[in-house]
Structures are given as structure tokens and as C-alpha cells.
Amino acid sequence: SKTAYVRTKPHLNIGTMGHVDHGKTTLTAAITKVLSERGTGSPTSYVSFDRIDRAPEEAQRGITINIAHVEYETDTRHYAHVDMPGHADYVKNMVTGAAQLDGAILVVSALDGIMPQTAEHVLLARQVGVDHIVVALNKADAGDDELTDLVELEVRELLTAHGYGGDAVPVVRVSGLKALEGDPRWTGAIEALLDAVDTYVPMPVRYVDAPFLLPVENVLTITGRGTVVTGAVERGTVRVGDRVEVLGADVETVVTGLETFGKPMESAQAGDNVALLLRGVPRDAVRRGHVVAAPGSTVPSSRFTARVYVLSGREGGRTTPVTTGYRPQFYLRTADVVGDVDLGEAAVARPGDTVTMTVELGRAVPLEPGLGFAIREGGRTVGAGTVTEVVG
Numbered sequence: 492s493k494t495a496y497v498r499t500k501p502h503l504n505i506g507t508m509g510h511v512d513h514g515k516t517t518l519t520a521a522i523t524k525v526l527s528e529r530g531t532g533s534p535t536s537y538v539s540f541d542r543i544d545r546a547p548e549e550a551q552r553g554i555t556i557n558i559a560h561v562e563y564e565t566d567t568r569h570y571a572h573v574d575m576p577g578h579a580d581y582v583k584n585m586v587t588g589a590a591q592l593d594g595a596i597l598v599v600s601a602l603d604g605i606m607p608q609t610a611e612h613v614l615l616a617r618q619v620g621v622d623h624i625v626v627a628l629n630k631a632d633a634g635d636d637e638l639t640d641l642v643e644l645e646v647r648e649l650l651t652a653h654g655y656g657g658d659a660v661p662v663v664r665v666s667g668l669k670a671l672e673g674d675p676r677w678t679g680a681i682e683a684l685l686d687a688v689d690t691y692v693p694m695p696v697r698y699v700d701a702p703f704l705l706p707v708e709n710v711l712t713i714t715g716r717g718t719v720v721t722g723a724v725e726r727g728t729v730r731v732g733d734r735v736e737v738l739g740a741d742v743e744t745v746v747t748g749l750e751t752f753g754k755p756m757e758s759a760q761a762g763d764n765v766a767l768l769l770r771g772v773p774r775d776a777v778r779r780g781h782v783v784a785a786p787g788s789t790v791p792s793s794r795f796t797a798r799v800y801v802l803s804g805r806e807g808g809r810t811t812p813v814t815t816g817y818r819p820q821f822y823l824r825t826a827d828v829v830g831d832v833d834l835g836e837a838a839v840a841r842p843g844d845t846v847t848m849t850v851e852l853g854r855a856v857p858l859e860p861g862l863g864f865a866i867r868e869g870g871r872t873v874g875a876g877t878v879t880e881v882v883g
């Protein structure tokens with residue numbers, strides 16, 4: 492049988508973000524390689540670039556969720572690290588809270604500097620409450636020092652402009668590519684980056700005593716065992732044998748099995764990435780976007796007020812104003828729901844504005860003040876907001 496998961500170190504969720512081709516996936520592979528080679532008996536296994544980029548496990552199951560979870564350990568912490576292939580995947584997974592990042596590694600190519608997705612990811616990270624960013628100035632093997640100095644200045648300014656205190660943010664010059672090749676100078680740089688993450692990203696407060704809640708990221712069937720849902724536990728604790736309800740599917744059931752990274756566990760808590768085996772739930776009853784929760788702990792709603800930042804054209808958003816009657820998609824946790832926008836007296840919101848709006852969703856989902864969300868239209872992010880009040 493499989494080895495049970497043993498919780499020996501604090502667990503954090505982090506991820507790489509940044510512009511396409513700046514080296515996020517290469518760096519992710521390099522981190523696992525360097526940690527896996529820290530002496531015999533290292534708890535970390537090397538995960539190659541191809542295995543991250545193709546997320547083969549998900550592909551085999553015929554489901555494309557476009558998020559790769561990689562697991563590794565430093566001396567003091569256990570990390571689940573997410574890497575995503577494209578910009579739209581960041582919006583869906585990170586921005587909507589599905590990826591639940593406690594901290595992020597912003598990957599910026601020293602050759603190219605800040606690019607549009609670099610800026611958008613920083614903006615969206617701020618919006619969803621990622622409070623700590625560490626910068627990996629990647630491709631430092633190929634850049635010249637003066638240019639890299641300029642890029643570093645530019646990145647610190649960008650972070651300061653978004654409230655990250657750019658002067659204090661650790662910026663580490665790395666080469667994911669050379670570290671993967673085993674070049675000692677650059678494996679040392681990866682160690683320095685990991686030290687920065689260990690020390691700069693604090694252990695977040697986990698609401699382990701709150702009622703259990705898990706937004707469903709993915710659903711699969713294990714032959715002979717039943718339906719499994721996967722996702723990150725947002726709050727609370729769940730044990731094998733607990734009763735839960737699936738909001739959206741309108742079913743109440745019992746958790747008959749729990750796993751994390753393929754290892755069985757007796758109980759999962761806020762911050763853990765888990766698979767829940769649910770008794771007697773048909774595969775097609777549950778979908779991404781549903782929420783598994785302690786029975787009676789939360790009631791879905793469809794109407795709320797929110798503060799919303801309307802992205803400017805420069806940030807990849809709209810170039811024309813939004814008015815009352817606008818009907819975009821709202822990404823709340825893992826759900827993707829259409830909603831009607833009412834801007835009240837203001838009536839118009841221009842790109843670059845921060846406004847208050849009332850939203851009527853096409854279907855009820857669990858809502859609460861402080862919940863972050865993204866607004867999308869025609870495949871791009873046009874707004875990022877926070878629920879201020881649930882109206883009904």
C-alpha cells in the first residue's frame with residue numbers, strides 16, 4: 492500500500508508567475524533538481540521540464556486544467572508549487588483563488604525586463620491578497636550586468652507601485668537553465684532564491700478551526716472507488732468519515748478517502764492540496780466551480796456589491812468604458828459564472844477606474860465579504876474585484 496502523508500514541516504503554497512517565456516517552467520524544474528540533489532535521502536524528487544509543462548497526470552485523465560503542482564521540501568518547509576503554461580491559466584487559477592498562493596516567485600527575464608504579463612500578474616497578485624513576492628531575475632547567465640541592474644531597478648519600481656515595498660523585496664539573479672545543467676554557480680543561485688523564499692514569505696495564518704470549505708478544481712473517477720474531487724482546502728479541517736455537502740450539486744455525502752500528492756492522509760486542513768473521495772456521488776453531478784463544505788456552514792448567494800478595478804488597455808483590459816447592463820463572466824474561486832453589472836449612480840466606469848458595483852450572478856455560489864474575483868470578457872481579464880457585501 493502507499494505510504495501515508497506525514498506532516499513534519501509547515502506547508503506553504505507558492506508558485507511561479509511572470510511573462511511567457513521568461514523561464515517559469517525551467518526554474519520550477521531547476522528548483523526540484525537542486526533540492527533533490529541535497530544529499531542522499533532528500534525528500535524532494537526531481538520533476539523534469541517536460542513533466543511540468545505537459546502535466547502528464549492530468550493529460551492521462553483526459554482533463555485539461557492547465558496547472559502543474561510540484562512538491563518539494565527545504566530544510567524548514569514543505570512547499571506545493573504551481574506553474575501554469577499561459578496567461579489565461581493565471582487568471583483562472585491564481586487570480587480566482589484556485590491556486591491559493593501564500594507567496595509567489597516573480598520570474599523576470601534579465602534580457603527582456605518587465606513585459607505586459609509581468610505587470611498584470613503583479614497587479615492581480617495584489618488584488619487577490621498575495622502579500623509576499625520574491626523576484627527571480629532569470630537568464631542572468633546570458634545578460635550583461637549593467638542591463639540586469641536596470642531591470643532590477645525597474646522591477647523594484649513596479650513592485651513599489653503596487654504596494655509591495657520594492658526596496659525590501661529579495662531579488663535574486665538566477666539561471667534556471669544553467670542550474671538544470673548542474674553548473675555550481677547557478678545551483679548556488681537557486682539555493683539563494685530558496686533561502687529568500689523560506690525567510691521572506693511568512694507562514695500564513697490558517698483558519699483550521701473554521702468550517703471546512705474546498706472549491707472544486709477538478710473531478711475524476713477512480714474505477715471501483717467512486718468520484719474524487721481535487722482542490723486546495725480554503726479553510727477548516729476535514730477527516731475521513733466527515734459529512735460534507737457539495738454546493739452547486741445539491742448533495743450531502745461522506746468523505747471516504749483523502750490524499751495529498753498521491754499519499755493517503757487521515758485529515759486535511761486549510762492550505763493543503765487534496766483529493767477527496769466522495770461516497771455515492773455520480774461523476775457528472777459534480778463540476779469544477781462547485782464547493783465542498785461542512786453541511787449548513789455556507790449558503791450560496793447570487794447578489795453582491797463589490798469594489799472593482801477596471802483594467803486599462805495597457806494592462807490588457809478594455810479600451811472602452813463599462814456601463815450598467817454589462818454582462819461579463821465572473822471568476823469566483825474556481826467558478827465561472829455570468830453576471831449582470833449595475834453601476835448605480837456612477838453609471839459608467841472607465842478603464843483604469845476603481846468603482847463600486849452591484850452584481851447579479853446567473854447562478855448562486857458561496858460568497859462572503861473579502862472574496863476576490865476576476866472579471867473576464869472574450870478571453871481577457873477586464874477587471875479584478877473584491878466582494879464588499881452579500882445582498883442576497
Ligand code: GDP
Nearest residue numbers: 511512513514515516517629630633666667668
Ligand atoms: P515559461 O514560459 O516562463 O515557462 O518559460 P520556459 O521555462 O518555457 O523558458 C522559455 C525559454 O527560455 C526556453 O527556451 C528556455 O530554455 C529559456 N530559458 C529558461 N531559463 C533560462 C535561463 O536561465 N537562461 C537562458 N539563457 N535561457 C533560459
Ligand code: MG
Nearest residue numbers: 515516575576
Ligand atoms: Mg511554462
